[in-house]
Amino acid sequence: MTRRGTSAKTRAAQADRCGVFSTDEKRVSLARAAVPSDALAASIAAAFKAIAHPTRVRILRALSEGELCVCEISEVLGLSVSATSHQLSLLKVQRLVQSRSDGKLVYYSLGDRFVLALLDDCTRHLSDEEAA
Amino acid sequence: MTRRGTSAKTRAAQADRCGVFSTDEKRVSLARAAVPSDALAASIAAAFKAIAHPTRVRILRALSEGELCVCEISEVLGLSVSATSHQLSLLKVQRLVQSRSDGKLVYYSLGDRFVLALLDDCTRHLSDEEAA
DNA sequence: CCTATACTTGTTCAAGTGTTCAAGTGAGGG
DNA sequence: CCCTCACTTGAACACTTGAACAAGTATAGG
Numbered sequence: 588m589t590r591r592g593t594s595a596k597t598r599a600a601q602a603d604r605c606g607v608f609s610t611d612e613k614r615v616s617l618a619r620a621a622v623p624s625d626a627l628a629a630s631i632a633a634a635f636k637a638i639a640h641p642t643r644v645r646i647l648r649a650l651s652e653g654e655l656c657v658c659e660i661s662e663v664l665g666l667s668v669s670a671t672s673h674q675l676s677l678l679k680v681q682r683l684v685q686s687r688s689d690g691k692l693v694y695y696s697l698g699d700r701f702v703l704a705l706l707d708d709c710t711r712h713l714s715d716e717e718a719a
Numbered sequence: 720m721t722r723r724g725t726s727a728k729t730r731a732a733q734a735d736r737c738g739v740f741s742t743d744e745k746r747v748s749l750a751r752a753a754v755p756s757d758a759l760a761a762s763i764a765a766a767f768k769a770i771a772h773p774t775r776v777r778i779l780r781a782l783s784e785g786e787l788c789v790c791e792i793s794e795v796l797g798l799s800v801s802a803t804s805h806q807l808s809l810l811k812v813q814r815l816v817q818s819r820s821d822g823k824l825v826y827y828s829l830g831d832r833f834v835l836a837l838l839d840d841c842t843r844h845l846s847d848e849e850a851a
Numbered sequence: 852c853c854t855a856t857a858c859t860t861g862t863t864c865a866a867g868t869g870t871t872c873a874a875g876t877g878a879g880g881g
Numbered sequence: 882c883c884c885t886c887a888c889t890t891g892a893a894c895a896c897t898t899g900a901a902c903a904a905g906t907a908t909a910g911g
Contacts, residue, residue, distance in 0.1 A: 605788075605790035605856075605857065614784070614785060614787060614791070615787070615791050615794065615795060617784040617785070618781040618782070618784050618785075618787055618791070618792075618795050619781075619795050620784075621780050621781060621783050621784050622777050622780050622781045622795060622796065623776065623777060623780055623842075625773065627842070627845075628773040628774075628776045628777045628780075629773045630845050631773075631776050631838060631841050631842060631845065632770070632771050632772050632773045632775070632776050633771075634841050634844070634845065635767045635768075635770045635771035635776075635841065636767075636768075636771035636772075638764070638767045638771075639764050639765075639767035639768035639770075639771045640764050640768075640868090640869085641757065641760040641761045641763075641764045642760075642869090643764070644755065644760045644763050644764050644767075645754050645755060645760045648753050648754050648755055648760075649750040649751075649753060649754045650750070651753050652746070652749040652750050652752075652753050653746060653749070653750075655746065655747070655750055656737075656887080656888090657887070657888060657889095658737035658887065658888085659743075659746070659747050659750070660750075662747065663747060663750050663751050663754060664754065667870085667871075667872095668887075668888070668889095669870085669871070669872080669888090669889080669890090670869080670870060670871080671888095672888060672889055672890085673869075673870080673889090673890090674869085676889080676890090682848065688877095688878090688888095690878060690879070690887090691877080691878055691879070691885095691886060691887045691888080692887065692888085693887075693888060693889090699844065701840060701844050704840060705837055705840060705841070706763060708833060708836060708837055708840075709763050709766050709767065709837070710755075710759070710763060712766070712831065712833050713759075713762050713763065713766070716814065737886075737887065737888095772898095772899085774899095788857085788858095789857070789858060789859095790857070790858085799900095799901080799902095800857075800858065800859095801858085801859080801860090801900095801901080801902080801903095802899090802900070802901080803858095804857095804858060804859055804860085805859085805860090805899085805900090806899095808859080808860090820907090820908090822857095822908065822909070823856060823857050823858080823907080823908050823909065824857070824858085824908095825857075825858065825859095
């Protein structure tokens with residue numbers, strides 16, 4: 588049906604092409620259409636990357652109940668203030684948290700609740716997997 | 720109310736403790752309760768980490784339309800077969816994809832649709848942010 | 852068998868990450 | 882005005898990743 592013998596042969600002449608070509612070209616074009624552009628894929632990956640560290644996951648969760656200052660966060664997580672500040676700055680670059688100053692203190696809060704939804708989905712997934 | 724003057728003083732004697740302590744201990748205990756264990760945070764971070772790469776995002780999207788063999792994936796994404804295989808193995812360790820063999824071919828498919836939900840949420844978030 | 856194909860795995864090395872310590876900034880109190 | 886406190890920043894380091902190439906395994910066909 589969707590097979591195109593001659594075309595498959597022509598393209599298979601190039602490198603990195605296996606014979607599967609002739610079996611389902613339709614599947615390949617569907618996939619091709621679903622794949623995001625390099626730029627979009629990079630943005631998505633950057634967002635995930637910002638979350639992808641145990642410490643940052645814990646920070647985001649800690650902030651789920653409301654804003655906290657740096658020293659409170661460091662105390663809750665048992666980290667040095669410096670390490671906490673560094674991780675917060677990474678989260679801030681990705682707009683996952685925001686800060687406000689009040690005298691000597693700096694209070695951080697979630698930039699967007701959607702992050703919590705992502706974390707919740709993932710947590711649920713993990714417990715499902717464990718149950719199975 | 721929930722303040723405990725003496726306790727605050729005692730604990731503030733230790734390092735890494737600032738005076739904010741006495742201002743809102745309730746906030747801190749709420750946060751403490753919301754923070755996941757090291758083990759859970761590590762699992763969540765590992766899942767995000769597996770997704771956190773442009774190539775892997777693209778692979779997951781490509782598989783959203785159905786299973787594909789390695790050579791098809793490599794062709795769709797314009798990667799070498801080896802690089803594709805490497806990334807697939809990373810995804811497989813986290814159970815984000817699964818594989819089945821059929822003769823010489825190995826077909827990969829999504830291990831769990833929930834990943835697509837995560838990617839969609841993130842994509843939506845990015846376009847909202849852009850609009851704002 | 853032997854070879855080709857489809858994929859996997861190991862290795863090497865450059866680039867990136869996280870932690871710590873030390874120095875810097877900026878608001879507030881004495 | 883100086884000092885302290887709360888935080889940020891920079892730099893050095895140990896460690897992790899990713900990319901590319903080479904060698905390996907497994908199946909099918911001759």
